[in-house]
Amino acid sequence: MAPSDNKPIRSYTQEDIQQILHLAITRQASDQEKEFSYEQLREIARELEISPELLNLAEGEWIVQQGDVQQRLAFSKYRQKQFHKRIGNYTIVNAFLLMVDFVGGWSISWALYPLLISVLAVGLDGWNNFNKNTEEYELEFQKWNRRHQLKKSFNTLLSKFIRIVNG
Incomplete structure (x- = not known):
C-alpha cells in the first residue's frame, strides 16, 4: 500500500477556496509589500481556468463596487462633519444659557434642563448617525448619492457649456 493512499482526500467549497486564496494573497502581498499587475491577475485567472471574458x-x-465603497466613505465623512457641526451648535447655545443662568443668580439651576435635553438629542443623533445597519441610513445615503450625482452632472454640463461659449 502506498503512503499516499492513507491520506484523506481534502475537498473544499468554492467559498472555502476563495477565503484560503484571499488569505494567501494577502499574506504574500503584505510580506513583499507589493501590488499585482494586470498581467499577474490574468495569469492567476488562466491557472484557475477562468476565461478572460469572465x-x-x-x-x-x-x-463598480469600489466606486460604491468610495461613495459610502464620502457619505460617512459628510455625516461625521454634520454631526460635529451640530455638537458645536449645541455647545455654544448651552454655554450661553449656562452663563446667563449663572450671572442671573450666581448659581446654575434652570439651564440644566436645556443642557440635559441637548445631551439626549446629541446622543440620539450620534446613534442615528453612526448606526449604518439601518434602513434610514441606507435611505439617507441614496438621497445624498442622488444629490451628489445630480450636482456632478450639472457641473459637467456647465463646464461643457462654458467651453463651448469660450471656445
Missing part, C-alpha cells in the same frame, strides 16, 4: 466581467463588477 475575468473582465468580474473586474468591471469590482470597479
Whole structure:
C-alpha cells in the first residue's frame, strides 16, 4: 500500500477556496509589500481556468463596487462633519444659557434642563448617525448619492457649456 493512499482526500467549497486564496494573497502581498499587475491577475485567472471574458466581467463588477465603497466613505465623512457641526451648535447655545443662568443668580439651576435635553438629542443623533445597519441610513445615503450625482452632472454640463461659449 502506498503512503499516499492513507491520506484523506481534502475537498473544499468554492467559498472555502476563495477565503484560503484571499488569505494567501494577502499574506504574500503584505510580506513583499507589493501590488499585482494586470498581467499577474490574468495569469492567476488562466491557472484557475477562468476565461478572460469572465475575468473582465468580474473586474468591471469590482470597479463598480469600489466606486460604491468610495461613495459610502464620502457619505460617512459628510455625516461625521454634520454631526460635529451640530455638537458645536449645541455647545455654544448651552454655554450661553449656562452663563446667563449663572450671572442671573450666581448659581446654575434652570439651564440644566436645556443642557440635559441637548445631551439626549446629541446622543440620539450620534446613534442615528453612526448606526449604518439601518434602513434610514441606507435611505439617507441614496438621497445624498442622488444629490451628489445630480450636482456632478450639472457641473459637467456647465463646464461643457462654458467651453463651448469660450471656445
